[in-house]
Amino acid sequence: MGANEAKLYFSTELLNWYNTHKRDLPWRRSRNPYYIWISEVMLQQTRVETVIPYYHRFIEQFPTVEALADAPEEQVLKAWEGLGYYSRARNLQAAVREVKTSYGGQVPDSKEDISSLKGVGPYTAGAVLSIAYNKPEPAVDGNVMRVLSRYFLLRDDIAKPSTRIGMEKLAKELIPEGKAGDFNQALMELGATVCTPKSPHCLTCPVMELCAGRLEGAADELPVKTKAKPPRPERRAVAYIEGAGTESGRVLIRQRPKEGLLARMWELPHVQLPETLQASAGRAGADADAGADAAAMRFLREKLEAEYGLLVEPVEPMMDTEHTFSHIEWRMRVYRCRFAGFTEGAAAAGDRGGDAGQASGEQQEKTTFLWFGEEELRQYALPNVFVRILQQAPPADSPKS
DNA sequence: AAGGCGGGGAA
DNA sequence: TTCCCAGCCTT
Incomplete structure (x- = not known):
């Protein structure tokens, strides 16, 4: 043949x-x-x-x-x-x-x-x-x-x-x-x-x-193909920030930078926890994690203020979720937070979105925040992981049982 | 050549 | 769990 x-x-x-x-x-x-x-x-x-x-x-x-x-x-x-x-x-x-x-x-x-x-x-x-x-x-x-x-x-x-x-x-x-x-x-x-x-x-x-x-x-x-490297894990603390008063029923979201991962998509604010805080966050609600949660909530509050002039008071852990990219694995714990405003110099988030200046990094682009509710649902694109979190999270104004 | 860049369905 | 999908871009 x-x-x-x-x-x-x-x-x-x-x-x-x-x-x-x-x-x-x-x-x-x-x-x-x-x-x-x-x-x-x-x-x-x-x-x-x-x-x-x-x-x-x-x-x-x-x-x-x-x-x-x-x-x-x-x-x-x-x-x-x-x-x-x-x-x-x-x-x-x-x-x-x-x-x-x-x-x-x-x-x-x-x-x-x-x-x-x-x-x-x-x-x-x-x-x-x-x-x-x-x-x-x-x-x-x-x-x-x-x-x-x-x-x-x-x-x-x-x-x-x-x-x-x-x-x-x-x-x-x-x-x-x-x-x-x-x-x-x-x-x-x-x-x-x-x-x-x-x-x-x-x-x-x-x-x-x-x-x-x-x-x-x-x-x-067949075919012969070299294996891809496994994604590197990252522990992240997510802020579920509920609006009050005229923003009741809404949640604060921010827009990601114009380049890189999930460029220009909108998301719940979140921070990567340092190695020293990464080890213990594992199971939501476990007593052994109480200290780790307290440390993570403090880090979340300090980081959001330092980076964006965003003032929040983390209250309690709400849920855990994971999201795997090709090269990164996000292990996320969502914390319910009370909104306490923006610091001086960082514009408040409004209906059209406000620019919040960053306290560090002169050359970094400004981050836009806005309150996300039913009306914003059709307009702003969110990665699926945050769509899932918002779907699973109880409405911000619902009484906790 | 190697790594960044989403998300989900199939086995 | 693991694999990989009607890939492309930057470094």
Whole structure:
């Protein structure tokens, strides 16, 4: 069996299989390059089932390049709330604005032009070019690398950039004449539904007869991929600050800095506890933690005042929760706090949000605080971990039992 | 080349 | 629990 024969068999059978087995996905009902692009960005590191509702809402809210380009960033971030990797949303809008101003609103159809857009890497460029324009460009993602690793018995570490380059070369050779869009999608579809990471469904695979990985009994060990480092744990004390008087029923939130983790998202104020306070905070309500809670509450109060001129009086622990990022694990304890104002020099939080100057760090950007209630729910984007806390926390004005 | 950057579903 | 998902960007 020659190598070329195995390749032709692979492409032919895969394409035939796709034509009868492809899922009916929203973005497959359109050839609009803008819609394809939106879907591809949302699908980066995110599952199809998760993306579908976001996709519908997003194209309804921003139906054209122009609509997204002209929208306030706050609104775009809100539409992305819960999807994660929020730089995708900011990069997408920046790129769409570039398309509006430099490309007359038309999504570029050349590799060079589309690759110059923010957030458009090798995969997304190939996906849009092939699916929307049927250009013979490879679109190599995790699915494709897994499928090719198994079928061609490639033991290269797919975590290495050099491996992806090789896969792209191979994938491009496999594209049947005039069928780039369908073939690339077929490759990913096979990886998503048949050639799965664990226990692949080889018996229903359209190319199992010549799959070198299966014939070698190595399908389960492929692809080779170096393990990621485990996330580093961080203990954090969160301030659940209830409003009083005209702000009754609301909770104080702040906006994160414009760069870095969860950039420009809103959240409950929180501080990382120093190592000396990290060890003991573990189980809410346990007597043994009373001292640790007292120390954590004191640290929380002092830190918020020093950093933001925010005066609070922590009252008691409310709940514990964890949130794991790719590289950090937040172990959080939420403390109910009484609001006691801002120090002189730090503007009070108002309906429109007030700037609170930071006592330390002359070059740091100012932090905006505001009272978050029912009316603000639709406007401000919060990471899921804080949405969960707010949902579980009892209403601020409800009597405690 | 390595690390930052979310969140959730599947096994 | 562990893995990894239709990846990209910065250093």
